[in-house]
Amino acid sequence: MPRIGLIGVENSHAEHFIRFLNVENRHPGFRITTLAGGPADRAHSLAAAGGITQIVDDVTDLVGRVDAAIVCTRDGAQHRSQAEPLLAAGLPTLVDKPLATTLDDADAILSAARAAGTLLYSASALRFSPQVGALTEWARSSGGLRHLHLAGAADADGPHSGLFFYGIHHIEAALQILGDMLVAPSLRVEAFRSAGTTVATMRLGETIFTATFVPPSTDGQIPFHAGAVAVDGARHAELQLGRDYNAPVLDRFIHALRTGRAPVDEATMRTPIVVLDAIRASL
Numbered sequence: 645m646p647r648i649g650l651i652g653v654e655n656s657h658a659e660h661f662i663r664f665l666n667v668e669n670r671h672p673g674f675r676i677t678t679l680a681g682g683p684a685d686r687a688h689s690l691a692a693a694g695g696i697t698q699i700v701d702d703v704t705d706l707v708g709r710v711d712a713a714i715v716c717t718r719d720g721a722q723h724r725s726q727a728e729p730l731l732a733a734g735l736p737t738l739v740d741k742p743l744a745t746t747l748d749d750a751d752a753i754l755s756a757a758r759a760a761g762t763l764l765y766s767a768s769a770l771r772f773s774p775q776v777g778a779l780t781e782w783a784r785s786s787g788g789l790r791h792l793h794l795a796g797a798a799d800a801d802g803p804h805s806g807l808f809f810y811g812i813h814h815i816e817a818a819l820q821i822l823g824d825m826l827v828a829p830s831l832r833v834e835a836f837r838s839a840g841t842t843v844a845t846m847r848l849g850e851t852i853f854t855a856t857f858v859p860p861s862t863d864g865q866i867p868f869h870a871g872a873v874a875v876d877g878a879r880h881a882e883l884q885l886g887r888d889y890n891a892p893v894l895d896r897f898i899h900a901l902r903t904g905r906a907p908v909d910e911a912t913m914r915t916p917i918v919v920l921d922a923i924r925a926s927l
Contacts, residue, residue: 646674646901649710649735651703651726652717653682653690654805657740660890663715666694670891671898676800678709698855707733707824708926712901716740719804720812727764736763741921742812743913745805747829750917754910763906765897766913767817770868772892775881777869780821786874791852794818796883797865798857800842800927807842807857813868814855815916817883818848824908825849827915835926845925855923894907 648665652658664670678698679687687699700706703726706713713730715723720742729755730737743766744750757764772774783789798811817827825848835844842857858866868883896907 646712647677647710648674649678649680649706649713649730650676651682651706651713651715651737652679653679653687654672654897655716655718655740656736657716658668658690659888660888661716661894662690662694662696664888664891666696671894673859674901675897676714678706678714680706689728699739704729706730707735710735712736712738714738720745720808720811721749721801721805724752728756728815731762731764732760734760734762736901737765738893739764739766740893741766741768741816742805742808742917744917745808745920747917747921750914754914758910761854763900763904764913765893765900765907767893767908768813768916769885769889769893769895770817770883771882772811773817773840773885773889775870775883776817776820778874779879779881780823782879783821783872784823787876789822789872789874791854791873792818792821792848792870793854793856793868795856795858795866796868797860798838798842799859800837801840802859807923809924811855811857811920814857815889815919817868817870818853818855819912819915819919822848822851823854824912824915826911827918828906829918829922830901831918833919833922833926835923837927842923842927844926846919846922865905 715903794814833846840859871880
């Protein structure tokens with residue numbers, strides 16, 4: 645039975661992955677068997693919910709105990725230090741969004757996977773929203789997409805590396821709709837802030853892309869929205885995330901473990917960090 649180690653018990657996504665694998669048995673033969681680090685009370689609670697018998701103190705303690713790993717620590721600034729030793733040890737690794745919070749860290753993670761010949765996957769669950777899928781198909785069949793707008797919650801001053809925590813969703817959904825084009829680190833961005841809200845505009849291929857990041861308030865946070873304008877029409881949709889919104893990400897990782905083939909290439913995982921890094925630089 646492929647044993648999976650999980651890092652990042654403080655994240656609600658940890659609950660999702662444990663439910664999918666250990667409680668609902670959606671992928672027979674694959675199971676989270678070990679938790680690493682994090683608050684002890686939280687780790688023991690998750691372990692009890694998922695029938696997990698091993699809790700270790702450090703990421704490196706997973707080596708030799710598991711066959712693959714999921715890194716879902718909330719702050720992406722920690723992902724490099726957690727993922728690198730796992731990849732170097734040959735453990736296929738799913739890094740929950742964001743892959744990293746700097747280009748240097750993203751490149752180091754990708755390099756570690758490449759050097760060890762180890763499978764690596766990272767993606768925003770918003771890519772797999774049904775509405776993003778519909779917009780992607782519409783954009784491809786349109787006469788030419790001219791403007792794309794993604795709006796949703798994200799706070800440039802947030803505690804988990806600012807815009808990278810939730811803002812990664814805006815960027816990955818946009819890149820999904822646009823066909824995951826390559827974007828150079830020299831990308832020119834105009835970003836502005838007003839009363840905490842950040843608006844960033846840039847040109848991606850032939851499309852002007854605008855991202856609006858609205859900080860959550862005491863009343864909650866706004867839903868994700870996408871709007872697209874083509875030469876022959878326009879579309880707008882609220883991007884809905886159901887109870888199982890993380891399932892497609894896990895599904896692709898498990899399929900990759902079965903086949904030995906990564907779901908996406910390095911550029912697809914790196915480009916969202918390029919875009920967010922350019923937004924941060926503009927700010």
